[in-house]
Amino acid sequence: MHPAGDTIAAIATPLGAGGVGIIRISGPASARILAEVTGCKPESLRERYLDYGHVWDGERCLDEVLFVLMRAPRSFTGEDVAEIHAHGGDANMGMILRRVIAAGGRHAQPGEFTRRAFENRRIDLTRAEAIADIVNASSEKALRVAQGQLRGQLRASIDALIDRVMELLAETEAGIDFPEEDLPPSERDRQEAHAIETARRCQELAASFGLGRALQHGIDVVLRGPVNVGKSSLFNALIGQERALVHAEAGTTRDYVEASVVWEGVPVTLVDTAGERRADSDVEDRGIAMGAERAAKADLELLVYQAGGLVPEVAGSRQILVASKADLEPSAELVGIATSSLDRQGLDELRAEILRRCTDGASEGAEGVVVTNERQRSRLAGAGTALSAAAGLIASRAPAELVVVELTTARQLLAEITGEEIGDEMLDELFSRFCIGK
Template identity: 50%
Template sequence: MITSDADTIAAIATAAGAGGVGIIRLSGPRAIEIAAATLGLAPMALDRTVRLGWLRDLEGTLVDQVLAFAMRAPASFTGEDVAELQGHGGTHNLGKLLACVVERGARVAEPGEFTRRAVANGKLDLLRAEALLEVIHAGSERAWRLAQANLSGRLGLEIAAIERSALALLAEVEGWIDFPEQDLDPSSDAWITTEIESLRAGCARLAEGFRHGRAVHKGLTVALVGPVNVGKSSLLNALVGSERALVAAQPGTTRDWLEVTDVWDGVTVTVVDTAGTRGEGDPTDDALEQRGIALGAARVSSADVVVVVNDGAAAWDDGARFAERVLVVKSKGDLAGDPRGALVTSATTGQGLAELKGRVLAIAGVADREGSEQPFVTTARQQALAAAARDAFAAATAARVERCPPEVVAIELRTAAQALAQLRGVEVGDRVLDELFARFCIGK
């Protein structure tokens, strides 16, 4: 990746396709000069005041009428000189505008390069850059709210507070290393162990909250499984409130797997209906149906939650093979049958459907609305570092309990503080940045 800050980068900042307006954004030392030149203006003529003008290519041909303005470093998104040209929307038109700035010396930006420069120039920390990506991609109300909360810096503040406490404890413990003769009464520093434990708990909450963060951000997949005719397709239709899957009294109606995306309590949920399996006495020799069953099985293995549907007529399936991601349901609750402690639902009457949705979200680790007011980590990078800090605090506690020398406790506290600093984006390597910004679109 080219990251020379001497370059002036340019990109179409608005979404592809037809649109009322489209924006070309430039950033770098020549951004304002190049943008001004396309309008036949001197660089000084372009500032925060919006100018209307005709943009021309190098040969002087009129290309489009645009609004233009500039923000001088460091008062811009990237912290560099930035200029924006707002032309008419449309892929072809914006491609023309972009070509006009490229032929004057700008380079087309890499994905996420504007944001990367903002991070490099201290305009945005890494956590907020990650949140920015999530705001752009938010597909549900709660995903959006979580992303905006992290973008506002809430997560960063919590992590910085834990890091500060860790450094304060480290200073205290290092004091004992320097003055070993000062034989302290062990009970007088018991508060240190208590404090380390509370920092460990804070990091543990962050690491475990990843399940919530990920489910809310990416949405979750729920697969309905069970023998033919237990009412899986009916349940899917009832859950999403529309007739998406075919329902029939004859077994083997669902041959393919089918996905329907819905929003449950503000979270995007993809419900997968699978071709039912058949009992031993009734195997299907239909190759198509067998293929459908195999495809469904693959989809089930990657589902976040598996709902095992029993109607009480077929052999009871307790879903134990799905371990903790299973919810067992007794369907057709309007008919007779022993639910054996399973959640009773009925596609006909709507019984148990709200309960099913709530339980699925809980199994996927989604916190209830009150619980979700706290900050959450949302990426694997963040989760790994929160877990590393948690483990280092746990090791520090263990060292205290075992009355290890203060040097040992200090090492663990320093490790925890380093993990937290990296979590905030301090001193992270180029590889981490390359990976992160590659997920951005060009122009952001």
């Protein structure tokens, strides 16, 4: 990362044709650069006023624009920020950005605007990450969770956990100062219960990542099984569309077919594959192999077998056993989820089971707080482990110093989530995952 203090610029809107495209500039030279490229006098620039004008390159008019200046600290980054709203389109935006750079701006790195907002204490890390989540959200529910995080819901939950740990830490440190005063048993029990309850809350929040991950990244589900068992029919029934070819002839599906749906806010990609059998042609063999490769990359495999037929063996929680054509065997006891594409039996149950598996059974917390990335999850889980260890030490009347070590670890991990205590390297890594202009 470059040192802060210089003035950065980037195109903040997506590439491609658009009615409007925005160039964002942040840093001490923002006002001077804006005045230079628009041909205004710096003292005539009004703060937070959307002005009309042109971008000039010497005598040449580059575009007709609207522009606005937001002075520090009342801006997203906490620095002077200028925005130029020009006509969209890659060529036009590229030309105006080059003009801004020529006037003294530097190309911003990925996430550099948000990083400056964080470093100037405009937002904490959970809110910085929420911005990335909002921009990438592909369903309304994912968006709602990210918006909640931006409003500070996760931050509030973490702060409440830190308060609980600090309370316990203060009490335990008091015990170090007065070691001769042994804690009454009732007091020890209370402290132990407090640590256990705080550990439980950390673990519960960590577990919500199952749902957060599914909402954020979507899930990928592949249908597999022998030829003709009704995979394509089930695929069509699940997505509610005649997308894949269905035929009584075995070996109908050759290439795998993908479709995207949203179930309970979770973006789901379903993949129908070629039926498995010892094929009599190279093309079919290749199709079956491609299906197997695709299945290996999926979050979940539906192992489809025909009711009354050979039941496949399930290996692990990545696979769900599905019996098809249950309408043909109405009285049979079927293993797995019994479905019929014909009369739509078992489809709701199958959908629910797919979502349950992919979200690790996690649901939203009481206030709809959901952890949406591994960084947050691992620290919550670590804090939970440290707090459980602290509870064990309290119960076994271990020296207070040892309890303090565990509690300090828990506090530190929780503080890393909001960014109160975090190293530069970790910040570099985190913000490099943002895109340029954010």
